[in-house]
Amino acid sequence: MEFPEDIKYIATHQWVKPEGKTGTVGITDYAQDQLGEVVLVELPDVGSSVQKGAVFGTIESVKAVADLYSPVDGTVTEVNEAVYDEPKLVNDDPYGKGWMLKVEMSDPGQPDGLLSAGDYQATLKEE
Amino acid sequence: MQRNWRFIDTGVNNAFLNMAIDEAILDEHIQGGVPPTLRVYQWDPPTLSLGYNQSIAHDVDVAKCRETGVEVVRRITGGGAVLHAQELTYSIVSAVNDGIPESVAGSYRFLSQGLIASYKILGLDVELKPGRNKTRSAACFSLATLADLTHQGKKLAGSAQARRRNALLQHGSLPIKSHADILFSVLKFSSEASRHTARSAFKKRMLVLGEIIGRGIDMQELKDGLRKGFTHALGIRFYDDGLTAAEVRRSHALAAEKYGTDAWNHRK
Numbered sequence: 001m002e003f004p005e006d007i008k009y010i011a012t013h014q015w016v017k018p019e020g021k022t023g024t025v026g027i028t029d030y031a032q033d034q035l036g037e038v039v040l041v042e043l044p045d046v047g048s049s050v051q052k053g054a055v056f057g058t059i060e061s062v063k064a065v066a067d068l069y070s071p072v073d074g075t076v077t078e079v080n081e082a083v084y085d086e087p088k089l090v091n092d093d094p095y096g097k098g099w100m101l102k103v104e105m106s107d108p109g110q111p112d113g114l115l116s117a118g119d120y121q122a123t124l125k126e127e
Numbered sequence: 128m129q130r131n132w133r134f135i136d137t138g139v140n141n142a143f144l145n146m147a148i149d150e151a152i153l154d155e156h157i158q159g160g161v162p163p164t165l166r167v168y169q170w171d172p173p174t175l176s177l178g179y180n181q182s183i184a185h186d187v188d189v190a191k192c193r194e195t196g197v198e199v200v201r202r203i204t205g206g207g208a209v210l211h212a213q214e215l216t217y218s219i220v221s222a223v224n225d226g227i228p229e230s231v232a233g234s235y236r237f238l239s240q241g242l243i244a245s246y247k248i249l250g251l252d253v254e255l256k257p258g259r260n261k262t263r264s265a266a267c268f269s270l271a272t273l274a275d276l277t278h279q280g281k282k283l284a285g286s287a288q289a290r291r292r293n294a295l296l297q298h299g300s301l302p303i304k305s306h307a308d309i310l311f312s313v314l315k316f317s318s319e320a321s322r323h324t325a326r327s328a329f330k331k332r333m334l335v336l337g338e339i340i341g342r343g344i345d346m347q348e349l350k351d352g353l354r355k356g357f358t359h360a361l362g363i364r365f366y367d368d369g370l371t372a373a374e375v376r377r378s379h380a381l382a383a384e385k386y387g388t389d390a391w392n393h394r395k
Binding site for chain 1: 178179180203204205206229230231232233235286287288289290291292295
């Protein structure tokens with residue numbers, strides 16, 4: 001299972017990759033593994049706002065629907081429509097082709113306060 | 128895992144309140160207001176419940192539902208359509224940690240031990256068989272998917288989950304009598320031939336308690352069996368309880384503002 005060092009994590013199993021003002025958001029390798037095969041992803045519209053810790057969408061695997069939580073505050077500038085057509089991208093490539101949102105962050109410094117790859121993995125060991 | 132759970136029998140309610148109560152328990156549990164809970168309940172009028180992402184326009188003949196007195200409600204859990212008539216529904220709300228596996232498949236397997244023990248108490252040997260067919264189908268019971276309880280290869284009980292924060296809601300239906308004819312009259316099909324084929328396949332794959340046990344099953348016997356099964360298999364200690372005032376308030380609000388609305392039920 002992979003946890004890249006160049007992205008930040010939250011304990012509800014989402015990640016954000018900051019690049020300037022934009023943060024790319026998705027779910028972790030651990031989360032996709034726990035969910036099993038993803039069959040449907042529901043994401044917000046471009047232009048809607050997201051808040052750190054609040055629900056931005058849902059993900060359905062075979063028989064379970066789970067809420068998705070935003071790691072940052074901001075405005076959605078792009079959603080990955082490829083995961084609508086091929087939800088399994090989230091399983092196959094959670095940090096790459098399975099990304100979900102691009103967010104213009106209200107505070108580009110916000111990811112600094114989130115979990116590192118090591119911190120996040122430590123939360124998994126407690127569970 | 129916390130071993131002291133509430134056992135709540137909310138009796139018979141309408142579809143909107145039934146779904147609202149499950150969500151209210153989930154929310155209250157997440158906020159620390161209530162312990163883990165096993166709830167049992169029934170429905171009046173008979174209700175077709177749809178999975179969270181199911182398309183009502185595509186899958187359901189709403190006019191036919193009205194005509195036959197079948198209510199329709201959308202669940203917050205995944206999966207397909209279930210007809211709630213002549214059955215007992217259970218719901219489980221618990222945090223996932225400390226004993227209940229976090230993975231969807233793992234938690235299904237874990238909780239299924241309680242269901243298997245319950246069936247055993249009722250005199251029926253069932254096993255947990257992973258399904259191979261992952262194709263989405265309108266009728267939940269048409270397919271034995273991920274961790275369904277089967278008896279001689281046929282599906283007995285269907286379950287679906289929602290995950291919110293660190294908690295799960297799993298609810299499932301334990302049918303006592305067959306209702307395939309009603310179910311397949313209210314689902315949409317491209318032709319009568321395909322309706323017939325789907326109904327026949329469903330009848331072949333689906334088992335109901337009354338038919339296998341070969342005797343009448345009293346609702347109280349079923350409720351007691353569930354409670355004992357979860358106690359024996361998972362070491363849970365149940366105490367009888369009712370909903371808290373906060374759960375009652377929250378469930379009435381959710382029934383009125385969410386589950387009873389077209390905005391929710393016709394969202395897809």
